Amino acid sequence: MAPDRPPVAAPLRPRALSGIQPTAGSFHLGNYLGAIRQYVALQETHDAFYMVVDLHAITVPQDPAELRANTRLAAAQLLAAGLDPERCTLFIQSHVPEHAQLGWVMNCLTGFGEASRMTQFKDKSAKQGADRATVGLFTYPVLQVADILLYQADAVPVGEDQRQHIELTRDLAERFNTRFGDTFTIPAPHIVKEVAKIYDLQDPAIKMSKSASTPKGLINLLDEPKTTAKKVKSAVTDTDTVIRFDPVDKPGVSNLLTIYSTLTGKAIADLEKEYEGRMYGALKTDLAEVMVEFVTPFRTRTQEYLDDPGTLDSILAKGAEKARAVAAETLATTFDRMGFLPAKH
Ligand code: AQP
DSSP states (O other): OOOSSOSSOOOSSOEEEEEEOOSSSSOBHHHIIIIIHHHHHHTTTSEEEEEEOHHHHTTSOOOHHHHHHHHHHHHHHHHHHTOOTTTEEEEEGGGOTHHHHHHHHHHTTSOHHHHHTOHHHHHHHHHHOGGGOOHHHHHHHHHHHHHHHHTTOSEEEOOGGGHHHHHHHHHHHHHHHHHHOSOSOOOEEEOOGGGSOOBOSSOTTSBOOTTOSOGGGOOBTTSOHHHHHHHHHTOOOOSSOOOOOBTTTBHHHHHHHHHHHHHHOOOHHHHHHHTTTOOHHHHHHHHHHHHHHHHHHHHHHHHHHHTOHHHHHHHHHHHHHHHHHHHHHHHHHHHHHHTOOOOOO
16 A cells, blocks of 8 residues: 655655756746746645756766856756745755665666666657667666655656656655555656647647757747747747647647746637737737746846855755755665665764
8 A cells, every 4th residue: 555654754745846957058948837837836835845956967968067057057047937945945966965875776676678668768868879878868767766755755746758757756666665665655746737748839749848959949048038039939830820729730829829828827718819810920929028028037036046156055055954854864764674784873
């Protein structure tokens, strides 16, 4: 039977946990709408832990100076997006060594075939060339399993592309609990259907992604607002003229309506009415304005955090301390359950 709340002291609220990679300078609109907005919302209802997953970032070749700068930039963007260190725990993954330690345990519990079925590894290794892919990239989902289980998370806010990894997390947690006794909470993905997959503005058949073949369809939140407006105005639509939400026949227009609706809080049905009889150009012009209104203060707030490294460091230090307290307790129980001899100090 799945444990409700095994050995770690029960928090008053359910736990949420998620992470984001510092692999590109700027977060993109898919990251924001698919995941970060949910991080912000869950602060209100959950005991929420969010991290910048720098250990995951080295699964592809990285430049040390860039990784350092991007890690700070990622933390600054999370704060700018609305994470409040008084209401959630924000930290850097490598500041909590228990992630790598539990990651090893989880590696030893994962079948090779099971890991080989992860579609994200297949996609990413295909993009890089299979012989250049590292073992770290292969075991990335298993480290993610450890990230989640360390915090006994109930909910994991992510985009649709992460669903398979959360399934793996559930399988491994159940496997561990069956073999060694109830230890881990079985987490559930928190995926908001409407924004689970934001599509590339130039190719609405593929998800918006930092590794897209052309940057034209990718909205980076830290781009110059005029660049963002231009990208929205040149978004691919279709040869029809009707503004209607129909992801199968009108994927480009539907993607724009989803973005518009999420950023403004207007229902899609209301937007369809508002734009009845109007041209695609009108929708794009208005959405470009909405985007500019959104990214402009976001850029300013991000810069303010970057300009105050003392405050940023102190937020991250406090976050790591809080995260470690939880992670260390889970790891100690895990090691004990597995039969590791406790160290005598
Ligand atoms: N297009 C998207 N729509 C909705 N959610 C998305 N996410 C990413 N793209 C979309 C979600 O953002 C969170 C952080 O993801 P990450 O740190 O794993 O970043 P990523 O997946 O590396 O972002 P990319 O751009 O998708 O990178 P590549 O091109 O390397 O694959 C996750 O919750 C993710 O679901």
